[in-house]
Amino acid sequence: MIIFPCAKINLGLNVVERRPDGYHNLQTVFFPVPICDALEIKTMDEHFPSAVACDLKVTGNAVECNEADNLIVKAYNMIAADFDIPRVHAHLYKNIPSQAGLGGGSSDAAFMIRLLDQRFRINIGNAAMESYAARLGADCPFFISAEPAYAEGIGEILSPVNITDHNLKGHTLVVVKPDVAVSTKEAFSHIKPCQPEVCCRDVVAMPVEEWKSLLKNDFEDSVFSFHPQLKEIKERLYAFGATYAQMSGSGSSLFGIFNSKVDKEEAEKAFADCRTFVIDF
Incomplete structure (x- = not known):
């Protein structure tokens, strides 16, 4: 089985x-x-x-x-x-x-x-x-x-939490995994716990176009300080046309959400130094 x-x-x-x-x-x-x-x-x-x-x-x-x-x-x-x-x-x-x-x-x-x-x-x-x-x-x-x-x-x-039918249908997800390993110890080393301005549960109910200013991954500042190439990949996702981009978990994958279909070959070429996955919602 x-x-x-x-x-x-x-x-x-x-x-x-x-x-x-x-x-x-x-x-x-x-x-x-x-x-x-x-x-x-x-x-x-x-x-x-x-x-x-x-x-x-x-x-x-x-x-x-x-x-x-x-x-x-x-x-x-x-x-x-x-x-x-x-x-x-x-x-x-x-x-x-x-x-x-x-x-x-x-x-x-x-x-x-x-x-x-x-x-x-x-x-x-x-x-x-x-x-x-x-x-x-x-x-x-x-x-x-x-x-x-x-x-x-x-x-x-x-x-x-129900988000797919509201605001991700018709979007494309691009997941990028560079050849970088992030330890949990690194990820937590610079963390300063605090309550977000808006809970992520509420943010994901909003249109994706509103996520950039409200939806955060608190590990990014810590992890990016050790691995600046991850910050550069996030910037490349935005330059490639992502509506929203973020690191997943404590890294090292990053993802971008695009409001239109992304050509798989173009994405793989743009992030040729990484493993790249293209998923249509």
């Missing part, structure tokens, strides 16, 4: 306060985008000599962690601890760029929970799957439904 974990972008990302536990409370809008991995599982024969219950093979983009630390394996072990499911072979084809602010690892974990639930008819239910996913990462619960959502807390408190 196969499933296709999707990526996400953040439409606005505000760090509003530091928590007593050392984490930060956020406000953001998660928006799913069809940049996808492929994840397949097959039941392992009972006689197959495997030392692990979830035997993972990764192809496509390199993943910089060992098998036991991969969130797909952790998701399997977590579900297997509570439900009687067989051992599996898992194959992940990695297409979503890593360390990009696109949520690829979190998506793989959440979709593994969904895949196990479907394949072995566990019937966990979305709310319980979101609870399991939250144990693996703050943005993992979003990928259980993978629908646009307003997120609070550390990213795990979700509520619906």
